[in-house]
Amino acid sequence: MRISALLLTAFLLGxxxxxxxxxxxxxxxxxxxxxDLRADALAxxxxxxxxxxxxxxxxxxxxxxxxxxxxTSICAVSRASIFCGQYARRHGIEDFKTGFTAAQWSNTxxxxxxxxxxxxxxxxxxxxxxxxxxxxxDHWDGFPGQGRYFASNNPVHLTRRMGDSALKFLRANDSRPxxxxxxxxxxxxxxxxxxxxxxxDPADETLYDKSRITVPKNYSRExxxxxxxxxxxxxxxxxxxxRFATPEMRERNxxxxxxxxxxxxxxxxxxxxxxxDLGAASNTVVMFTSDNGYFLGERxxxxxxxxxxxxxxxxxxxxxxxxPRKARGREIDEMALNIDLAPTVFDYAGVTIPDGVQGxxxxxxxxxxxxxxxxxxxYEHHYAHGGKIPELEGVRTGEWKYVRYTSATPAVEExxxxxxxxxxxxxxxxxxxxxxxxxxxxxxxxxxxNELR
Numbered sequence: 001m002r003i004s005a006l007l008l009t010a011f012l013l014g015x016x017x018x019x020x021x022x023x024x025x026x027x028x029x030x031x032x033x034x035x036d037l038r039a040d041a042l043a044x045x046x047x048x049x050x051x052x053x054x055x056x057x058x059x060x061x062x063x064x065x066x067x068x069x070x071x072t073s074i075c076a077v078s079r080a081s082i083f084c085g086q087y088a089r090r091h092g093i094e095d096f097k098t099g100f101t102a103a104q105w106s107n108t109x110x111x112x113x114x115x116x117x118x119x120x121x122x123x124x125x126x127x128x129x130x131x132x133x134x135x136x137x138d139h140w141d142g143f144p145g146q147g148r149y150f151a152s153n154n155p156v157h158l159t160r161r162m163g164d165s166a167l168k169f170l171r172a173n174d175s176r177p178x179x180x181x182x183x184x185x186x187x188x189x190x191x192x193x194x195x196x197x198x199x200x201d202p203a204d205e206t207l208y209d210k211s212r213i214t215v216p217k218n219y220s221r222e223x224x225x226x227x228x229x230x231x232x233x234x235x236x237x238x239x240x241x242x243r244f245a246t247p248e249m250r251e252r253n254x255x256x257x258x259x260x261x262x263x264x265x266x267x268x269x270x271x272x273x274x275x276x277d278l279g280a281a282s283n284t285v286v287m288f289t290s291d292n293g294y295f296l297g298e299r300x301x302x303x304x305x306x307x308x309x310x311x312x313x314x315x316x317x318x319x320x321x322x323x324p325r326k327a328r329g330r331e332i333d334e335m336a337l338n339i340d341l342a343p344t345v346f347d348y349a350g351v352t353i354p355d356g357v358q359g360x361x362x363x364x365x366x367x368x369x370x371x372x373x374x375x376x377x378x379y380e381h382h383y384a385h386g387g388k389i390p391e392l393e394g395v396r397t398g399e400w401k402y403v404r405y406t407s408a409t410p411a412v413e414e415x416x417x418x419x420x421x422x423x424x425x426x427x428x429x430x431x432x433x434x435x436x437x438x439x440x441x442x443x444x445x446x447x448x449x450n451e452l453r
Contacts, residue, residue, distance in 0.1 A: 027322070027348055028284040029113070029179040030271070031341065033082065034264060035075060035125060035188035036304065037290035039068060039313035041261055049211045050258040054269035058288060058319045060329050063366045065336040068316030069396070072381050073292040073304040078338055079127040079183070082291070083108040085342030085357035087378065087452050094382045099129020107354040109345040110137060110181060116351050119176040121169045124162050124183035127291070139172075139180075141165040147185050149199050157201035159186050159260070163267030170274050179345070182271075183291075187260035189243070189303075197243055200259035207262060208255045215247055216298055218423050224300030226425065228390075228405060228412050235388040236301040244297030254296055285348050286319040287341060307379050307394050307403045308424055318344070318366045327368030334365055334373045335398065358452060378448040382406075395445045402441035415441065 039045055042052045044059040070078045072088045080086075080093040080100070084107060088094050091104060105111055114120045114137070121139035125147055126132055134140045141162075149158045166182055189197045200207075217223075224232060231237075244250040268288075275281040293311045295301040304311040316336050339359030346353045347361035364371045376397040384391055384407060391407035401424070403414035415429040415438050428434040 026177045028177050030286045031181045032288040033183045034290040035185050036294040038293040039315050051262050052265040054265045058317050062319030064331045065316040066331050067335045068314045069312050070292050070338045073311045075127050075291045078291040081339050082341045085339045085359040089453050099131050109342045112351050113179045113349050119174050119178045121180040123165045125185050139169045159263045163270050166271050167274050184264050186264040187257045198256035201263040204259040204263050207259050213251045213254045218298045230390050236303050240302045243302050250297045282321050288317040290314040305389050320366045323367045
């Protein structure tokens with residue numbers, strides 16, 4: 001049962017008062033979450049246009065997961081999973097109104113670390129439920145909903161304001177180890193802004209003016225027509241018409257999308273510089289990811305929701321200053337999920353991982369140890385937006401993807417060979433030679449959807 005706003009506020013007023021000071025050897029933890037940042041929109045991920053020198057520096061000194069994914073590609077659900085380390089089918093938050101219960105919040109990483117004596121802070125887009133947990137952190141500078149890049153009474157870009165708030169938190173005179181979560185709005189669209197949906201900081205206005213934005217192979221009518229009819233008529237295509245319907249619109253808006261990313265990167269650089277000035281960089285674990293990927297017009301779509309790679313793939317970097325030198329600056333192939341963030345935070349903080357967490361700590365992988373790792377994982381998306389977004393589930397392995405649109409009757413299936421068809425152009429679910437693989441993946445889907453509740 002979900003508690004009311006009044007009860008949740010009362011609960012959060014008293015929950016998790018700091019315990020006695022813990023040993024100072026515990027690391028600080030900085031969790032950076034972008035909004036709608038796809039995995040290939042960073043220079044360190046191979047993008048030849050966007051400039052992200054500070055995020056690149058994190059990758060050069062830390063570990064970059066080449067296969068980072070979200071288990072549900074929509075902000076509210078994914079952010080809940082990041083906080084608690086659970087699939088949506090367990091935490092039950094599948095829309096924008098539902099928040100954590102008091103019991104659920106007590107097992108999130110901010111709550112657990114505060115109980116363990118960490119000074120906690122949150123800055124930016126909270127994104128889970130209508131009740132903001134303003135008293136659940138030592139420093140709260142969050143906002144509900146999407147927020148706005150430019151406030152009516154403040155000409156300073158939101159990304160820069162969030163950076164200023166982070167510096168204020170870091171410079172506070174407090175001897176406790178800290179856990180600071182920063183959830184940027186960038187590079188999320190400003191939905192109500194039709195003329196310029198990705199408004200950047202004026203400082204970045206001329207960036208990429210002369211850059212050439214290539215058109216992907218699956219930005220085509222043919223790719224759109226391969227979608228099931230209900231996906232063609234979905235919210236993703238409706239919004240595409242407003243943002244990416246012509247190559248000219250696409251180029252203009254992708255450049256602004258990149259400008260927002262570079263603005264976020266600049267603030268991350270400011271934050272890392274202050275950590276160094278304070279002598280805290282050598283004892284601060286930094287994690288950087290996104291709440292989901294983003295279609296930049298591929299297949300006649302924008303936003304996220306569906307199980308194509310553009311939507312579910314996210315950047316995931318972990319900088320551990322204590323990792324052995326030989327383990328730093330690596331790119332690794334293990335499939336890491338958004339549900340792995342919370343157990344990783346618990347692990348680094350020396351806090352017991354709560355029962356019910358379904359992700360796994362990434363710490364040993366980051367430190368270069370050999371770990372028996374997952375071979376597949378479950379995907380789900382059940383926010384239908386009044387029937388405008390298809391509901392679906394599926395399974396992704398290292399080489400195959402099975403998609404099941406559960407809102408269709410009968411269910412519509414897709415099967416892709418990711419090794420031979422990385423752009424997911426050929427649905428093999430009706431190909432006789434792949435009937436065995438289809439049956440195998442369907443069976444695994446049924447198994448995981450039951451096991452993960």
